[in-house]
Amino acid sequence: MTTSTTRSRRERPAKAALSRQGIIDTAVAVMRSEGLEHITMRRLAAELDTGPASLYVYVRNTAELHAAVLDELLGLVGEDPHAPPAAWDDRIVGVLGAYTGILIEYPGLARSALVTRPSGPNYLGLVERLLRLLGEGGVPDDRSAWGIDLLLLFATSIALEHGTRRQTTPEDQDEEDLARALRDADGGAYPTITALGDDLVSGTPDARFGWHVRVLLEGMAVTPRPVPASDRPRQERP
Amino acid sequence: MTTSTTRSRRERPAKAALSRQGIIDTAVAVMRSEGLEHITMRRLAAELDTGPASLYVYVRNTAELHAAVLDELLGLVGEDPHAPPAAWDDRIVGVLGAYTGILIEYPGLARSALVTRPSGPNYLGLVERLLRLLGEGGVPDDRSAWGIDLLLLFATSIALEHGTRRQTTPEDQDEEDLARALRDADGGAYPTITALGDDLVSGTPDARFGWHVRVLLEGMAVTPRPVPASDRPRQERP
DNA sequence: ACCTGAACACCGTTCAAGT
DNA sequence: ACCTGAACACCGTTCAAGT
Secondary structure (H helix, E strand, O other), X not given: OOOXXXXXXXXXXXXXXXXXXXXXXXXXXXXXXXXXHHOOHHHHHHHOOOOHHHHHHOOOOHHHHHHHHHHHHHOOOOOOOOXXXXXXXXXXXXXXXXXXXXXXXXXXXXXXXXXXXXXXXXXXXXXHHHHHHHHHXXXXXXXXXXXXXXHHHHHHHHHHHHHHHHOOOOOHHHHHHHHHHHHOOOOOOOHHHHHHHHHHHOOOHHHHHHHHHHHHHHHHHHOOOOOOHHHOOOOOOO | OOOOHXXXXXXXXXXXXXOHHHHHHHHHHHHHHHOHHHOOHHHHHHXXXXXXXXXXOOOOOHHXXXXXXXXXXXXXXXXXXXXXXXXXXXXXXXXXXXXXXXXXXXXXXXXXXXXXXXXXXXXXXXHHHHHHHHHHOOOOHHHHHHHHHHHHHHHHHHHHHHHHHHOXXXXXXXXXXXXXXXXXXXXXXXXXXXXXXXXXXXXXXXHHHHHHXXXXXXXXXXXXXXXXXXXXXXXXXX
């Protein structure tokens, strides 16, 4: 179905000029309908009625494009203003839960967030909110500074893990492989694994998630930062 | 340089029959010399003097191949038997450090481990060793069972983060982007980030790593597992 | 059962040339 | 400065046909 120039002018909204935002918007649309794996330079170019080379004026490479999509979607993570008042740690669980929620809803984003560290405004907003909550909870600033990484890295990893499990992507196979490998582990070679048995894969994702986050928060609360070598009075031998 | 059939028979060791192990060995060799991104079906097929389709008899897909390479290399992670006796938590830091060491040495492996959860014998060996050390440290079994994930997920993520930073891959750009974004963050929009300032990116990777692991261990030590809803006497409202 | 050639359906990125 | 066509150098996976 080849359309004349005039026809296509009418069907598409007059071929809007290219812009970074336009590219990202198109990418988000493709993400929603077909998933991250279809956000490719070539595909987007086709969508925008141009050649792939044109996009490189606005976007450094494919990874940067994916990161931009993530930040765009992160704009939706806000705390519900009508939520009942909650303790600081429950609120952290909530914020991280919303973050992983987005990552799980759009498979592929979590991987992208691990590969290309996000640094967009909405991601910074998330960091900001978490740091504030940690401060409210009385976590010393220096531990917040080092722990924020851990929290977000963890939330992203968990999303990756559960995201691939939820959808029927080719990847859940290995989540199951691991569960089976743990269950069937040879008692001679892996006695401790065998002893723990099913508990290694027990619990709902939510229960595990909540516990994991609390482990991190409790750990931060009780673990002092190391004293830098230069500030230490003397040294035995490292 | 086209070689006759007779020549090539002499140059290559008589074109060994295909086998899963042979494929993995070749893949490991390619990994060492050129990196994971060159372990492709087509490349390996060329290396083994056959067509890509032939490999699918022994390997499910590219991801499984990468996972097999990881497990192969994980065979090298053993505790030094001549190491001086150490406390259980220091030994855990050591084991996880060795694990991340491998992942950092071979860029791409960490990403692969996050995407495709490893389940090979050597990975199970690692799980086994860690569970044993946790037990020695007095961590209750149920918390070990849920925490082992967290430890390994974290170690893998950290390797990914620092691995991309170390090499001059196209990806370090964004690690720097994030550091700059944090430093240059607008004090109005992100007051807490601004207040913490440089401490957000302070410390050597080793110092951060050690602290992170200890946070996880301490957290596990003090955080009880949630009581399943079915075992709870009554409920206020969830 | 194992192996293969060929095909299908794509990729990212660069570059010289145009406007 | 922005945009493009065309090219370079690749991918994974399937399938019908052979041994």
